[in-house]
Amino acid sequence: MSVQDLSRRSLLRAGVSTAAVAGSAGLLAGCALGDDKSSDNSGNKGTVSEKNPLGVKEDAALEVVVFNGGFGEDYAKAHEAMYKENFPKAEIKHEAVVEISKTLQPRFVDGTPPDVIDNSGAGQIDNGGLVSQNALAELSPLLDAPSLDITGKKVRETLLPGAIETGTFDGKTYILNYAYTVYGLWHSTKLFTDKGWSVPKTWDDHIALCKNIKAAGIAPWTYPGKHPRYMSWPVISTAIKLAGPEVAMAIDNLEPNAWTSDAMKTAADAWYQIVKDKYILDGSAGLDHIQSETEWAKGKVAFVSCGSWLENEIKAVTPAGFNMAVTPTPSLGSGDKLPFEAIRGTAGEPFIVPAKAKNELGGLEYLRTMLSMKGAKDFTGKVSSLTIVSGSADGVQLPPGLTSCVDVLKASGSNGFNWIYNIYYRKLERNLVDAACGEFFGGRSTPAEFLAACQKGADSIASDTTIKKYKRS
Amino acid sequence: MRHGKYPLLLAFLLPPLAIYGYFVVSPYAQTFLVAATDWQGLSPDYNFVGLDNFKRLWHDEYVWNALLHNVWLLLLLPVLTIALSLFLATMLNVGGRGGRGTVRGVRGSGIYKVVYFAPQMLSVSIIGVLWTQIYDPRGGLLNGLLRAVGLDGLAQVWLGDPNFAFWALLAVMVWSNVGFYVVLFGAAMQAVPRDIYEAAALDGAGRTRTLLRITVPLLWDTIQVAWVYLAIIAMDGFAIVQIMTRGGPDFSTDVVGERLYDTSFGESKFGYGSAIGVVMFFLTLSITVLALRVTRRERIELS
Numbered sequence: 022m023s024v025q026d027l028s029r030r031s032l033l034r035a036g037v038s039t040a041a042v043a044g045s046a047g048l049l050a051g052c053a054l055g056d057d058k059s060s061d062n063s064g065n066k067g068t069v070s071e072k073n074p075l076g077v078k079e080d081a082a083l084e085v086v087v088f089n090g091g092f093g094e095d096y097a098k099a100h101e102a103m104y105k106e107n108f109p110k111a112e113i114k115h116e117a118v119v120e121i122s123k124t125l126q127p128r129f130v131d132g133t134p135p136d137v138i139d140n141s142g143a144g145q146i147d148n149g150g151l152v153s154q155n156a157l158a159e160l161s162p163l164l165d166a167p168s169l170d171i172t173g174k175k176v177r178e179t180l181l182p183g184a185i186e187t188g189t190f191d192g193k194t195y196i197l198n199y200a201y202t203v204y205g206l207w208h209s210t211k212l213f214t215d216k217g218w219s220v221p222k223t224w225d226d227h228i229a230l231c232k233n234i235k236a237a238g239i240a241p242w243t244y245p246g247k248h249p250r251y252m253s254w255p256v257i258s259t260a261i262k263l264a265g266p267e268v269a270m271a272i273d274n275l276e277p278n279a280w281t282s283d284a285m286k287t288a289a290d291a292w293y294q295i296v297k298d299k300y301i302l303d304g305s306a307g308l309d310h311i312q313s314e315t316e317w318a319k320g321k322v323a324f325v326s327c328g329s330w331l332e333n334e335i336k337a338v339t340p341a342g343f344n345m346a347v348t349p350t351p352s353l354g355s356g357d358k359l360p361f362e363a364i365r366g367t368a369g370e371p372f373i374v375p376a377k378a379k380n381e382l383g384g385l386e387y388l389r390t391m392l393s394m395k396g397a398k399d400f401t402g403k404v405s406s407l408t409i410v411s412g413s414a415d416g417v418q419l420p421p422g423l424t425s426c427v428d429v430l431k432a433s434g435s436n437g438f439n440w441i442y443n444i445y446y447r448k449l450e451r452n453l454v455d456a457a458c459g460e461f462f463g464g465r466s467t468p469a470e471f472l473a474a475c476q477k478g479a480d481s482i483a484s485d486t487t488i489k490k491y492k493r494s
Numbered sequence: 495m496r497h498g499k500y501p502l503l504l505a506f507l508l509p510p511l512a513i514y515g516y517f518v519v520s521p522y523a524q525t526f527l528v529a530a531t532d533w534q535g536l537s538p539d540y541n542f543v544g545l546d547n548f549k550r551l552w553h554d555e556y557v558w559n560a561l562l563h564n565v566w567l568l569l570l571l572p573v574l575t576i577a578l579s580l581f582l583a584t585m586l587n588v589g590g591r592g593g594r595g596t597v598r599g600v601r602g603s604g605i606y607k608v609v610y611f612a613p614q615m616l617s618v619s620i621i622g623v624l625w626t627q628i629y630d631p632r633g634g635l636l637n638g639l640l641r642a643v644g645l646d647g648l649a650q651v652w653l654g655d656p657n658f659a660f661w662a663l664l665a666v667m668v669w670s671n672v673g674f675y676v677v678l679f680g681a682a683m684q685a686v687p688r689d690i691y692e693a694a695a696l697d698g699a700g701r702t703r704t705l706l707r708i709t710v711p712l713l714w715d716t717i718q719v720a721w722v723y724l725a726i727i728a729m730d731g732f733a734i735v736q737i738m739t740r741g742g743p744d745f746s747t748d749v750v751g752e753r754l755y756d757t758s759f760g761e762s763k764f765g766y767g768s769a770i771g772v773v774m775f776f777l778t779l780s781i782t783v784l785a786l787r788v789t790r791r792e793r794i795e796l797s
Contacts, residue, residue, distance in 0.1 A: 122759060123759075126535060126536065126759075129535075129536045129537065130535065130536065130537065130538060132538065146536065146762070147760070147761065147762040150534055150535075150536055150761075150762035151536055153534075154534050154536045154537045154539065155537065156536045156537050246651070246654040246743070247653075247654070247739075247740075247742065247743075249743075303631070303632070304630075304631030304632045304637075304651050304654070305654075306631070306651045306654030306655060306743070307629070307630065307631035307632075307651040307652065307653050307654030307655075308630075308631070308632070308654075312630075312632075316632070447760070447761070448760065448761050451760070452756070452760075455742075456742065456743070456744045456745055457744075459654075459742065459743040459744055460656075460743075460744050463651075463654065463655065463743065465656070487532060487550075487763065487766070
């Protein structure tokens with residue numbers, strides 16, 4: 022062993038111990054678990070007045086982060102400008118990101134989140150998780166404040182029925198779902214007029230029409246095989262229309278056998294027919310949502326199941342004169358509890374104010390700005406989407422798809438329905454029901470197996486003690 | 495002046511070690527800590543739950559399902575990749591026969607080398623997107639080719655069918671790794687004295703025999719390294735899965751890495767996700783040790 026060897030070895034040893042020291046120092050300094058900086062936002066309080074019912078501090082900075090997706094970011098800039106009109110001294114920091122969770126999760130842990138977040142998109146932070154970890158501000162001060170420009174009404178009274186239900190957990194509202202979304206079957210009125218087809222109101226009409234459509238060389242249906250949960254929406258809707266909103270209630274409350282109820286069985290049996298009779302476009306199982314919707318926009322398919330963001334999502338590939346329109350799911354028969362017109366309408370696009378926001382009151386005031394008639398009309402005009410503010414689409418020039426949404430909502434009236442298990446338990450819809458739908462609409466499982474797989478998923482959530490449960494009634 | 499070099503050496507070595515300790519060692523250590531908590535990743539609050547996460551893991555059928563796919567990858571990916579790479583490297587380097595008993599690569603081997611190595615130049619995300627397009631059931635190249643040659647019956651919904659999705663991903667993983675090992679094995683073959691191959695050729699040994707009796711034994715060290723690398727890739731597999739299928743359809747392409755990601759970032763269960771990470775750490779570690787042990791063999795002296 023040479024002297025050189027020895028010195029190299031001791032140097033190595035020194036290096037290893039240095040690394041160990043550095044490592045343990047790092048463990049203390051930059052722990053991922055974070056250390057509570059318990060930010061004190063009581064300093065950011067101004068004087069309550071008629072113009073400032075929430076008592077926002079006039080010169081407190083406001084940080085807004087929005088999801089840069091189908092809606093873009095221009096609408097938010099307009100809302101920020103409106104906020105600035107009322108609070109000229111406030112400095113507004115605006116950011117639009119695609120991956121909300123990757124960008125903001127560390128800031129939640131650190132206790133330094135922004136004041137308002139549009140927590141949307143595939144990379145959103147689990148909203149149920151935010152609520153169960155007390156990371157969000159309760160919105161009742163906002164809802165009970167007077168509306169910004171609808172005189173004589175509280176903000177709560179200016180909203181569409183059921184608007185805050187999707188953001189309410191055990192009676193407390195934490196999430197403001199701002200956009201009003203309609204879920205149904207979409208078709209091109211141009212294609213239907215050209216071919217002389219009419220919208221099916223009953224299940225038998227629907228199947229007869231599918232047969233005609235197939236004979237005309239067009240596929241009656243397609244769905245995004247990479248996100249097959251899109252097809253769970255018409256199945257559940259059909260069951261609800263058959264047996265009433267209790268079907269959805271049972272599913273939301275994770276009741277035993279909620280998925281295998283008679284209504285769900287009848288609905289799944291009915292929908293199985295489009296699988297059995299091969300009314301689905303070949304290869305749909307391998308398409309994502311944009312691809313399947315594009316096939317539809319190209320006129321190769323008659324129906325897709327989607328929400329009203331569809332029109333904006335495929336704007337670029339929709340041919341002129343396509344005239345898309347939404348319709349409710351067909352009724353199974355005259356014994357249905359809800360009429361054909363009943364459709365699933367719900368509030369989406371979750372806006373939140375973190376509990377640890379520096380300017381929490383400013384965040385609430387920003388939401389109040391969004392919920393003003395002026396703010397809502399501006400949004401609808403800019404992004405072609407309805408908002409939860411009642412009457413905010415009146416007098417706004419709307420594209421064909423959205424016009425049909427307004428019409429079906431009016432027809433549906435108080436028969437509208439919704440479910441929220443997907444908000445309470447994101448995993449249940451996104452992973453478990455999703456996988457079951459893939460097998461079912463891919464033709465690899467029977468209706469009974471499909472519902473059993475969904476039920477198994479729901480039961481696994483129900484028995485998981487680490488997931489906080491919610492009930493609605 | 496021997497001692498004068500220490501300050502200099504330390505000045506060069508300490509900063510990288512400190513950075514390594516802070517950014518690599520410390521997160522690893524923290525994972526063990528987080529795995530013992532119920533931390534949900536959105537607030538600084540958490541409770542220590544001991545081994546609860548690991549107990550839960552033991553009964554989690556989705557984790558077992560994902561692990562099973564990793565095991566399949568572990569069995570198939572190294573074998574297929576190494577076999578294919580060895581074959582290609584042999585053809586490129588010693589597969590051809592020159593005049594007077596000399597040995598060289600097959601004709602055009604220079605071009606083939608470039609072609610095989612090309613996937614190595616692409617990042618995993620590009621490979622994933624590229625192959626997603628190739629597998630596209632309606633407009634994709636693969637089904638297009640099958641239909642063009644009249645094999646319509648073989649056209650499949652590759653990534654949308656649980657019977658094919660896993661194999662489709664395995665093929666992509668083999669494809670993206672082969673190029674590198676062709677070059678690696680090729681370089682190792684260059685180090686083998688030509689006269690051994692020429693002697694074998696003169697003695698009438700065919701290509702297969704030469705490969706099995708001469709190339710493999712002489713390249714054993716390199717193959718062993720390749721095996722360990724590929725085993726580690728097989729235990730991971732996350733990137734391709736995340737880009738191409740996200741574990742679907744019906745969890746048929748799920749791997750442990752995807753489960754970890756989905757549990758932590760999708761379900762916001764960072765404690766449980768970390769427990770999966772800890773298990774993955776030990777699995778990878780033991781497989782590496784095992785692979786090195788099993789493949790250990792006497793070194794062949796060339797001179």
